[in-house]
Amino acid sequence: MGRQFAAQATDSAYNAYTERPAMLGPAGDVTGRHVLDLGCGAGHLAAALRERGAARIVGVDGSQSLLDAAGERLGDGAALHRHDLEEPLHFLADASFDLVVAGLVHHHLLARAQLLSAIRRVLLPGGTLLVSTTHPTDDRVHFGGSSFAEERVELPFGDGFALVPGRMTPETFPCELLGAGFVLEELREPRATEEARHTEPRRYDKTHHLPVFLCVRLRRP
Ligand SMILES: C[S@@+](CC[C@H](N)C(=O)[O-])C[C@H]1O[C@@H](n2cnc3c(N)ncnc32)[C@H](O)[C@@H]1O
Numbered sequence: 001m002g003r004q005f006a007a008q009a010t011d012s013a014y015n016a017y018t019e020r021p022a023m024l025g026p027a028g029d030v031t032g033r034h035v036l037d038l039g040c041g042a043g044h045l046a047a048a049l050r051e052r053g054a055a056r057i058v059g060v061d062g063s064q065s066l067l068d069a070a071g072e073r074l075g076d077g078a079a080l081h082r083h084d085l086e087e088p089l090h091f092l093a094d095a096s097f098d099l100v101v102a103g104l105v106h107h108h109l110l111a112r113a114q115l116l117s118a119i120r121r122v123l124l125p126g127g128t129l130l131v132s133t134t135h136p137t138d139d140r141v142h143f144g145g146s147s148f149a150e151e152r153v154e155l156p157f158g159d160g161f162a163l164v165p166g167r168m169t170p171e172t173f174p175c176e177l178l179g180a181g182f183v184l185e186e187l188r189e190p191r192a193t194e195e196a197r198h199t200e201p202r203r204y205d206k207t208h209h210l211p212v213f214l215c216v217r218l219r220r221p
Pocket of ligand 1: 039043061063083084
């Protein structure tokens with residue numbers, strides 16, 4: 001499953017042409033920036049940030065197969081760590097990053113409060129946090145049941161790592177981020193870009209009728 005995700009993240013309507021542009025735009029000018037990519041997966045976002053001039057990239061993920069793919073993609077251009085994000089981030093120094101990105105990993109985690117406090121610690125004052133998650137509206141379609149349910153489903157990843165997507169209500173997601181002391185600067189419900197219109201017309205249309213992701217930019221005061 002890890003390899004399958006790595007391949008589809010390259011050019012799929014949802015990952016490449018909906019969620020990723022909604023992270024890259026709000027990242028702004030990253031020239032010379034020190035970037036931490038939490039849940040870096042196969043390194044697609046990190047690679048795009050490096051292409052845009054980021055000086056230092058540190059990637060963290062729990063899946064060895066995805067980290068291997070990230071290593072192939074990023075070469076020597078990033079320091080990659082296998083680490084369970086449910087555990088503390090002691091190996092990262094205080095105030096050592098300008099930008100932290102967490103693309104589509106937040107809803108897999110239970111220890112979100114602990115992680116947000118660690119992100120606050122490792123970000124420089126004034127630094128930026130970008131978080132994306134699945135949209136509660138689409139979760140409702142996907143999981144059914146109550147919009148207030150926050151259930152989790154275990155998906156074995158094939159390398160000893162299990163991916164556990166859960167759902168959050170529209171109240172839980174921003175309130176947790178604000179409660180951790182971040183300031184909300186931008187919120188997007190991204191629609192697929194034109195590249196996806198011909199390659200995956202059904203998904204392109206879906207994102208233009210039903211929000212699939214929520215992406216936020218926050219500032220560490
Ligand atoms: C949907 S993928 C997104 C990957 C990447 N951010 C991207 O957008 O292409 C979710 C990622 O979160 C990672 N992940 C999920 N739970 C994790 C955990 N507890 N610790 C570390 N990584 C985790 C998975 O291995 C996977 O790489």
